[in-house]
Amino acid sequence: MQHVPYFDAASAAPLHPVARQALLAALDEGWADPSRLYREGRRARLLLDAAREAAADAVGCRPDELVFTPSGTRAVHAGVAGALAGRRRVGRHVVVSAVEHSSVLHAVEDADVTEVGTDRTGLVDAGAFGAALREDTALACLQSANHEVGTVQPVDEAAELCRAAGVPLLVDAAQSLGWGAVAGGWSLLTASAHKWGGPSGVGLLAVRKGTRFAAQGPTDERESGRAPGFEDLPAIVAAAASLRAVRAEATAEAARLSALVDRIRTAVPELVPDVEVVGHPELRLPNVVTFSCLYVDGEALLHELDREGFSVSSGSSCTSSTLTPSHVLKAMGVLSEGNVRVSLPAGTEAGDVDRFLEVLPGVVRTVRARLGAPASGPAAGAGRTAGAQDEGEGEPDLVVDSLGKRCPIPVIELAKVIGDVPVGGVVSVLSDDEAARLDIPAWCDMREQEYLGAHAAPRGTAYWVRRVS
Amino acid sequence: MQHVPYFDAASAAPLHPVARQALLAALDEGWADPSRLYREGRRARLLLDAAREAAADAVGCRPDELVFTPSGTRAVHAGVAGALAGRRRVGRHVVVSAVEHSSVLHAVEDADVTEVGTDRTGLVDAGAFGAALREDTALACLQSANHEVGTVQPVDEAAELCRAAGVPLLVDAAQSLGWGAVAGGWSLLTASAHKWGGPSGVGLLAVRKGTRFAAQGPTDERESGRAPGFEDLPAIVAAAASLRAVRAEATAEAARLSALVDRIRTAVPELVPDVEVVGHPELRLPNVVTFSCLYVDGEALLHELDREGFSVSSGSSCTSSTLTPSHVLKAMGVLSEGNVRVSLPAGTEAGDVDRFLEVLPGVVRTVRARLGAPASGPAAGAGRTAGAQDEGEGEPDLVVDSLGKRCPIPVIELAKVIGDVPVGGVVSVLSDDEAARLDIPAWCDMREQEYLGAHAAPRGTAYWVRRVS
Numbered sequence: 001m002q003h004v005p006y007f008d009a010a011s012a013a014p015l016h017p018v019a020r021q022a023l024l025a026a027l028d029e030g031w032a033d034p035s036r037l038y039r040e041g042r043r044a045r046l047l048l049d050a051a052r053e054a055a056a057d058a059v060g061c062r063p064d065e066l067v068f069t070p071s072g073t074r075a076v077h078a079g080v081a082g083a084l085a086g087r088r089r090v091g092r093h094v095v096v097s098a099v100e101h102s103s104v105l106h107a108v109e110d111a112d113v114t115e116v117g118t119d120r121t122g123l124v125d126a127g128a129f130g131a132a133l134r135e136d137t138a139l140a141c142l143q144s145a146n147h148e149v150g151t152v153q154p155v156d157e158a159a160e161l162c163r164a165a166g167v168p169l170l171v172d173a174a175q176s177l178g179w180g181a182v183a184g185g186w187s188l189l190t191a192s193a194h195k196w197g198g199p200s201g202v203g204l205l206a207v208r209k210g211t212r213f214a215a216q217g218p219t220d221e222r223e224s225g226r227a228p229g230f231e232d233l234p235a236i237v238a239a240a241a242s243l244r245a246v247r248a249e250a251t252a253e254a255a256r257l258s259a260l261v262d263r264i265r266t267a268v269p270e271l272v273p274d275v276e277v278v279g280h281p282e283l284r285l286p287n288v289v290t291f292s293c294l295y296v297d298g299e300a301l302l303h304e305l306d307r308e309g310f311s312v313s314s315g316s317s318c319t320s321s322t323l324t325p326s327h328v329l330k331a332m333g334v335l336s337e338g339n340v341r342v343s344l345p346a347g348t349e350a351g352d353v354d355r356f357l358e359v360l361p362g363v364v365r366t367v368r369a370r371l372g373a374p375a376s377g378p379a380a381g382a383g384r385t386a387g388a389q390d391e392g393e394g395e396p397d398l399v400v401d402s403l404g405k406r407c408p409i410p411v412i413e414l415a416k417v418i419g420d421v422p423v424g425g426v427v428s429v430l431s432d433d434e435a436a437r438l439d440i441p442a443w444c445d446m447r448e449q450e451y452l453g454a455h456a457a458p459r460g461t462a463y464w465v466r467r468v469s
Numbered sequence: 470m471q472h473v474p475y476f477d478a479a480s481a482a483p484l485h486p487v488a489r490q491a492l493l494a495a496l497d498e499g500w501a502d503p504s505r506l507y508r509e510g511r512r513a514r515l516l517l518d519a520a521r522e523a524a525a526d527a528v529g530c531r532p533d534e535l536v537f538t539p540s541g542t543r544a545v546h547a548g549v550a551g552a553l554a555g556r557r558r559v560g561r562h563v564v565v566s567a568v569e570h571s572s573v574l575h576a577v578e579d580a581d582v583t584e585v586g587t588d589r590t591g592l593v594d595a596g597a598f599g600a601a602l603r604e605d606t607a608l609a610c611l612q613s614a615n616h617e618v619g620t621v622q623p624v625d626e627a628a629e630l631c632r633a634a635g636v637p638l639l640v641d642a643a644q645s646l647g648w649g650a651v652a653g654g655w656s657l658l659t660a661s662a663h664k665w666g667g668p669s670g671v672g673l674l675a676v677r678k679g680t681r682f683a684a685q686g687p688t689d690e691r692e693s694g695r696a697p698g699f700e701d702l703p704a705i706v707a708a709a710a711s712l713r714a715v716r717a718e719a720t721a722e723a724a725r726l727s728a729l730v731d732r733i734r735t736a737v738p739e740l741v742p743d744v745e746v747v748g749h750p751e752l753r754l755p756n757v758v759t760f761s762c763l764y765v766d767g768e769a770l771l772h773e774l775d776r777e778g779f780s781v782s783s784g785s786s787c788t789s790s791t792l793t794p795s796h797v798l799k800a801m802g803v804l805s806e807g808n809v810r811v812s813l814p815a816g817t818e819a820g821d822v823d824r825f826l827e828v829l830p831g832v833v834r835t836v837r838a839r840l841g842a843p844a845s846g847p848a849a850g851a852g853r854t855a856g857a858q859d860e861g862e863g864e865p866d867l868v869v870d871s872l873g874k875r876c877p878i879p880v881i882e883l884a885k886v887i888g889d890v891p892v893g894g895v896v897s898v899l900s901d902d903e904a905a906r907l908d909i910p911a912w913c914d915m916r917e918q919e920y921l922g923a924h925a926a927p928r929g930t931a932y933w934v935r936r937v938s
Contacts, residue, residue: 006501008505008507011505012500012699015496023496024493027484031482031484032481032483032780036477036782037771037772038477038774038775038781039780041780071698072698073697073698073699074539074698077687080687103687106687106688106689109687109688192699194699199701199703200699200703201670217546218549218575218578219575219578220572220575228540228542228546228572229539229543230540230542230669233669302506302507306506306507311505311507313505
């Protein structure tokens with residue numbers, strides 16, 4: 001098989017060889033019901049117990065605190081529901097970061113939710129997170145690291161503040177557990193095996209002793225009543241074995257991949273004009289780097305990269321079924337158009353990264369040319385200066401009608417006309433595309449123009465921009 | 470590897486060779502996220518679509534009516550919850566058979582439930598099932614075949630009655646789907662792949678178009694919003710492939726296994742005294758046979774059979790974590806002590822059944838001897854006849870104190886003393902064992918003694934038995 005680089009490990013990693021071996025062995029030894037008393041059942045029980053011990057050791061909890069669920073999403077759903085029900089009498093207020101995985105945000109959709117924002121790097125401020133805790137806060141949720149931009153969150157500090165307030169903290173460790181245990185006094189932790197090279201079909205839910213927890217849904221005897229249904233034992237065995245294996249390699253591999261990510265972080269803005277690298281430069285996962293390209297359609301970019309053999313994902317609106325930009329990029333307030341997340345699986349070769357950096361500039365150029373994007377650099381046009389004008393009042397000097405046009409067209413049209421108004425003049429972009437709300441301010445930021453704000457228009461929204469340079 | 474017979478296919482079947490092959494192939498081809506646009510994602514999507522078409526074809530529904538869940542139990546939970554929520558305005562009454570799988574009974578535990586009983590063969594009367602439907606019935610649930618005794622239920626007839634009443638019928642087809650599609654106008658159907666030789670980790674939920682359904686739990690985009698979490702694609706591919714494979718062999722294999730089951734049904738009562746074969750003699754699954762042995766401790770019997778190399782399961786109270794007999798045997802009103810379910814996996818050899826029949830009599834004899842069980846046949850003792858006595862009144866002639874003793878001891882003690890009272894005399898057995906409620910009447914039935922009833926005693930329950938012969 002031809003070697004093809006795959007750069008979407010944060011979504012799903014290919015099966016680790018150890019996982020494959022363990023799965024095959026457990027298909028023969030672990031297909032029976034572990035609750036049965038006969039030979040095959042006892043053998044299955046031994047395998048399940050051993051897997052639980054190995055996983056608990058990697059998580060840093062006791063085996064009887066950990067259950068296996070059918071996915072990371074199901075672990076989050078069960079963990080949140082059980083914790084909320086266990087503290088029903090305290091209240092129904094929940095604190096989450098605004099950049100949690102959608103499974104967490106959906107799990108709390110019926111609660112009274114406070115979302116704590118982030119800075120432009122996606123970093124949650126632990127103090128702000130702690131300050132959001134209230135008397136009636138039943139649960140707080142903070143990811144160990146962000147799945148879209150790789151920013152590592154101050155979970156340890158947040159856990160201290162939660163403990164002081166008597167609020168349990170649930171940590172979604174899906175992106176980081178393969179790299180190391182989550183430090184600190186969390187109360188609940190969730191993870192997903194196919195993110196670390198384990199098989200799909202296995203999530204983890206750890207609930208520390210002393211945490212109030214009332215499992216929801218119909219009664220079931222399996223997995224301490226916290227994860228109903230017949231255990232997928234071969235997959236569980238493979239998940240535990242591969243977690244142990246990736247952990248053994250984690251320090252060395254993290255250093256190696258982190259250097260590759262650094263190269264991408266440095267090289268992309270040099271090689272491609274009008275790019276914003278997003279996510280924290282230091283507090284980050286070793287294998288994730290995300291950037292956004294002005295005047296680029298994310299879906300077209302993904303297709304072009306795919307044609308070149310690179311599999312990446314994107315938080316751009318055009319790649320989502322709802323045509324809205326990723327809630328993570330929105331919360332960070334960064335550009336969402338032409339967004340690319342590169343997440344390197346363990347074992348990624350430096351040569352693959354080289355080739356990606358070779359290919360990327362041409363791919364972006366092609367997509368931009370197809371869209372008729374303006375030339376890079378500061379806005380072109382005459383250096384006229386407009387007369388004095390009251391901010392946000394009166395009429396704009398120019399109106400661009402981008403109604404019905406999708407990201408990145410409204411931004412491209414704005415960029416094309418900004419030079420047509422004098423310095424100090426105002427352009428109004430009419431758009432009904434959800435991404436414009438994020439991308440027009442981000443464009444102003446990148447091009448040092450002044451964003452004046454958004455107003456509801458008879459159709460869509462009017463975004464006002466003052467030409468400054 | 471030495472060939473060891475495994476007779477608990479109704480619990481979990483060993484992996485079918487086709488499932489194993491498909492799983493291995495899909496581990497390489499189907500690990501990526503099927504919702505991604507790149508090469509690996511598109512390949513995963515194709516596999517998922519093909520598996521859904523194959524499974525829908527075997528179920529007899531449209532592909533867009535079928536979703537994959539992480540287990541049969543989860544399919545039942547999601548199906549029941551969605552159907553109940555979809556018909557919330559109709560009411561919260563549910564009709565189920567008393568012998569449904571525990572996942573169904575647990576799924577309806579918060580509803581207003583009518584349980585429809587069975588006859589002594591475990592058969593539900595369709596008319597009685599239909600008569601239980603009410604104006605406010607939101608859902609009816611009837612298994613295609615019983616998991617403990619193999620009795621096949623009149624689903625087709627029940628579906629007609631449900632349709633006439635405008636009530637959706639959910640059919641738990643876990644035990645039968647490998648043998649054939651469920652006929653008739655059901656509205657929802659659930660199944661579990663590891664029952665037909667597929668891998669664990671895969672259930673099916675089919676919801677026919679036009680059935681009101683509102684998925685419960687947090688929002689999730691996958692599987693039409695009915696089964697949250699990352700799809701376990703390799704397992705799904707293997708499940709669909711093996712369903713197709715077992716169906717191709719089903720007619721021939723059903724005939725072959727059915728003949729083996731007939732041999733067991735005939736031979737066991739001939740070879741072992743005081744045995745009751747339970748379940749319907751004709752309306753039954755091809756591969757399941759269940760019998761109960763008087764004066765036998767189910768757990769000891771399982772252990773002895775395991776030592777001889779046979780893996781079977783039991784509905785006896787001593788093999789359950791709750792120390793209560795199986796709710797199925799209870800609903801049927803049959804003997805629960807010394808209960809053995811033999812469920813043959815596809816490919817079971819006739820020689821294995823021969824050896825089982827060779828071994829069984831000695832094993833039962835050993836267990837009985839260890840418990841000091843009475844000799845077989847009619848009650849020993851003098852042929853005295855007691856004077857006239859009013860039924861259920863006055864004092865018993867003899868009281869046996871079996872308090873604190875577990876099944877089958879109370880029945881053994883009753884059998885030992887029945888000959889000590891004259892014909893017409895009454896023995897009272899004091900017991901606090903839940904199984905006695907089922908097994909003392911069943912013993913009376915088998916030994917042609919008269920069961921007079923149970924009364925609360927200062928401790929435990931007094932079971933009164935009149936010696937008749």
